Amino acid sequence: MGRPKIWTTNFLYLCGSNFLIGLMFYMLATVLPLYVQSGMNGNQQQMGLVITIYVIGSVIARIFSGIWVDRFGNKKISIIGFTIFFIATISYFGVINGIILFLFVRFIHGMSYAVASTATNTAVVSVLPRSRQGEGIGYFSMFLSLAMVVGPSIGLLLWESENIYLLLIVVSILSAIALLLVALVKLPEIVKPETIVKKKLKWNDIIEIKALPISLVSFFLFFSYSSLSGFLASYTKEIHQSSITGLFFIVFALMIVVFRPVVAKLFDRYKEHYIFYPSIIVFTIGMFLLSQAHSVTIILIAGILMGLSYGILFPCFQGLAIKQSPAVRSGAATATFFLLNDLGYGLGSYFMGFTASISSYRIMYVFAAVISLVSLVIYLFLYHFPDKKHQSVQTEV
Structure with a gap:
């Protein structure tokens, strides 16, 4: 058998990274409020704030991420987004005993998630043949649905012993794999300096x-x-x-x-x-x-x-x-x-x-x-x- 087409390989890399980032989102969204309650003696309001501050960071970054993708290209923004996501993930190890720093890392984590997901969702269109775009995008979104299926369950399984370090180690490994997959993707970089760089938002x-x-x-x-x-x-x-x-x-x-x-x-x-x-x-x-x-x-x-x-x-x-x-x-x-x-x-x-x-x-x-x-x-x-x-x-x- 011959080698798979280059677009197929790139598509699978993007699907894998999209699945992993969604998986980590649902794992952390399910377990971190429980950790705030039991490990930090937080109340229900603080449990909700763990998710809210993440989403606030995501909303702020999402406003600008599309402009960044158009200006600097999918590949660069994908690498930047997933790199910051990985750094934020391993940063949890140093802030799990203080709620303020913990929420700050959650905020940065949310921003990186928005940038990374925007870049990959835009990139997938560029790697698909025009005749397969509808089908390809459908499969791409399905990977996020699969992450929704298994993410909370895996998170709760890892939390059974209430050992936050076990969860963070697994998420850090998954984050590193997602970054590697994005780095392997070959994307056409089309930059429009005249229309994008000079344009005011x-x-x-x-x-x-x-x-x-x-x-x-x-x-x-x-x-x-x-x-x-x-x-x-x-x-x-x-x-x-x-x-x-x-x-x-x-x-x-x-x-x-x-x-x-x-x-x-x-x-x-x-x-x-x-x-x-x-x-x-x-x-x-x-x-x-x-x-x-x-x-x-x-x-x-x-x-x-x-x-x-x-x-x-x-x-x-x-x-x-x-x-x-x-x-x-x-x-x-x-x-x-x-x-x-x-x-x-x-x-x-x-x-x-x-x-x-x-x-x-x-x-x-x-x-x-x-x-x-x-x-x-x-x-x-x-x-x-x-x-x-x-x-x-x-x-x-």
Whole structure:
């Protein structure tokens, strides 16, 4: 057999690095709040802050990372992003006894994650043949879904002995491998000094107004979803069902992966309103069931319901954000969408932790269910009604 095509090799390297960085994100997002609680004697609010400060760093860096990629090229920014990610990872060893320095490293870690992920997500398009781009991007995103499947479970498995050093050693090794994979990728470097270097950054380079309504809907979904990764392990421990946490995340993510082909057909056959309303209601029911759970069965049913509905809602929102925007603004629409997602996840982690600290985890999950219903109201008034009005005007014309 002949050697594999060069684009195939580069694509696999990028998929591997994307999988590893996602894996590390979910491992740390699940375990570090637990370490803050047990190893630093932190409260629920500080547990949420561990995730929030990471996302704040990610949001700030994501604003500029696209401009950096265009100016300096995918390869350079990928190397820089993954190198800083690795340095931040090993820096945890020196700050695990002080919350302030610990949060500072989390902030830098979040910035490096945004830069690295932006560069690799942009790079994958450049290595794929035009005839295989749709298929390739689909597989590329699937690796992140796989990281969502196994990341929390591996993190909790490593945390069973509550030895933070074991987790950090594994994550550091994975980070080094991810950096190596990116270094092996051969990318075409196309720099546009005349149009990029001299261009002043404006808000409309980042924010696409027409993508804002559906992105705000997604903001509240992620606000609600943030209650799972950062606090589910503590909640299940409180209700004496801690052994089920890893399986919950596996069930949740498998529902996303397994039903993705079916979801794609739904988008082609039905209008988004018929997809959104049942899905957000199912997600809310799942969150409410979780808040009232006393048994393994109810927890897993909640995971099935939320995994299925989340797997439908997320690609629906992403597609609508781009669909509602001009074709030449698809990049800005995508940036707007992910910025609102990051903000929802980060702010949600903090406020969910605050809610748990002044009440209980059960009340926190009831609050998360209510927040998911807020996204329904936002969708109705900012997207559904304006869309119906727009269609009426087109019919009259």
